[in-house]
Amino acid sequence: MMNKLKTLVVAIASAFFVFGGMTVVSQSAHADTPRYDMIDVSNHNGAMSADEFRYMRDNYGVKAVTTKISEGTTFSDWTAAGNIKAAIDAGLYVNGYSYIHATTVAGAIAEADYAASVAQQAGLPVGAVLAVDVENADQMAMGRAMQPVVQAFMNEVQRVGGYRSTTYTMGSHLEVSVDGDPSWIASYPYTPTSEQSWYSTEHAWQWTSKATFASSLGVFDVSQLYDDFFTAGQDASNNVTPPVEDDNTTDTVSLNGVYVIDSWKIYGSGWYARNDDMSIPVADYNNDIPVQSVTLTDRYGNALSNQVAQGNNGAMEYFTLNDNYKVLNRVGSSIQIEMNGESVWLKVAYVK
Template sequence: MKLKNKLLLTGAATMAVLFLGLNANAARMDMVDVSNNNGYMSTAEYVSMRNEFGVKAVTVKISEGGTYKDPYAASNIKNVQAAGMYINGYHFARYATKAQAIAEADFAGGTAKAAGLPVGAVLATDVESQEANNQSKATNDRNNAAFMKEIQKFGYRADIYTSGSWANTKMTIKGRTGWIAAYPYVVSGKNWYSNNHAWQWSSTAKFRISYGGFDVSQLNSNYYTAGQKSTVKPTNKGAVKHNNRKANKHAYKKSASSKWIKEAKTYTLKTAVKLRAGASTSSNVITILPAGTTVKTDHAIIQGGYRWVRQPRFNGYGYLATGPSSNTLEYVKSGATHTYYTVKSGDSWWAIAQRNGLNMTTLASQNGKTIYTTIYPGQRLVVR
């Protein structure tokens, strides 16, 4: 989520640590980002995040590339505002040229307006795709600058989201800008990226009445809470302190035990990708898979700063990176192709599963839910 940094700083407030730590040695749960992957999120869920976990801001996925509009953007924006929290948005970037960056900014800005994202909110560009990985640092900087300059025409403030391994290697992230994702083995004891607006330190945070894992970030400035009215007042400070420490402990366990997990998925490559003999950028290149290639994988892992998937081959396995390690094992943001079903009135988990030849539990699980989760008309579910 990001743009050219001189433009990015336009109207930005000075860096200030507005949020006093509940535990000086623990990362805070100041901000959560949500998308269609999380399904429908109610106002009650956001109130619980606010009151019991100390969440102050929510950043909602708005769009991706030049055609995809997140179906839950409008309801998420509405419900976050009803919960009295700060609201922002992000666009998952697919651009590889300046012209594409401008076109995606126009698409994202228009989509955000239609979904109700208020003027003055941040609309960040999420730069972690294979398209960006294939570009030089100079090209990414130029493209990000073009996106950010264009997005400001809609009245939104701009920022860049990327992984720590890409910051200042794949693109420039100056001080007092940027939202950086990095999941350390030990969260406590260090405020990573304290000179940036925000540090996303976990992708597996759990909330009491919400299903699945969530991305959580610590805010190191007021950039994501500026220019908006909020009634954020956590009502259970004891619970906030306890849950904050618990989240830090969970993040440590999750990061320290990175391992291969079963994950059968099909990818259609939008750009050429190197297929390697091992899950490492130093492994030998077996071949270069051209754009348009369909790849079926069976396992996934996060290691070495990247998210890797394994492709069974006639004489063993091939490995390819789907993006930086900020792509969680629970949800592939880049490269995945799915078939969706739109829930209709009267539908149930059982009926949808039967209609698509799936086990009901499998259907719920691949959508990050359980068979006891309520589904709503208009909701999109992954069925393939």
């Protein structure tokens, strides 16, 4: 990560998984970035409007929107229906994705049935893409053995919903994607440029998770498309030169308490702290606190001389967050702030 505020050494017995190569702070648009062909959105971006999507279309050449539909067999994204309608009203192609937890064929089929049902209720058109999002550490550890699970999900959403499908995963673990099936790959270069065109044999390359737009609050995932898979067979070429965004946001908050680390999470190559009271569902890298922002303390808030995390070994751990954090978005009882160059959603009741 760039702009690390603190360095916390974390002992880990298992191997790290590299998610997306290197991550970066929020990307300001300029003529030399990869193309802004597609954005993906979820509840972390809040309810999007047609005007926001039109701005992205007209100023950046965005052609497609892929919205989160579901996770597992119980979570449906409350913004999906509105995002789909808004994107269609803005003249953009719409698609969806489901974050799966399954590691078995039977589990994948159950999650696919749920995803297809939620997608239909949200208004995702027949023939749109309903991608399978594979990024959990246990799935990555399966390697090629994950391919039948992925294939089962894709087959099932086609069978029950009429949706096309592909795999979304990280560049370091292409082997979980079905052999011979182009995928949607996340990999974030330190300095993204128009000449890179990483993973050009795939359907799409997600080259940043930190793009900003003057029309909208927060940060967005952006992908460059290499074919017409996400645009329903229509040309995905993009000759728009985006404007430079001037981010003048001055809204900041602080978190001055002493908090318990209920669990440590690993997403890709990064460690994250989770406090079950402060963090919002669902547990993922958008809702947990990057380790670089954490100061380990005793129960009274005094910083420990040893800043090595215990890693879920049963010991009670405490931490503080003593900086001022930039506000990216406010939605209901949740707030999106920037911590260590990353977007983090927390319960608004815990910030000042």
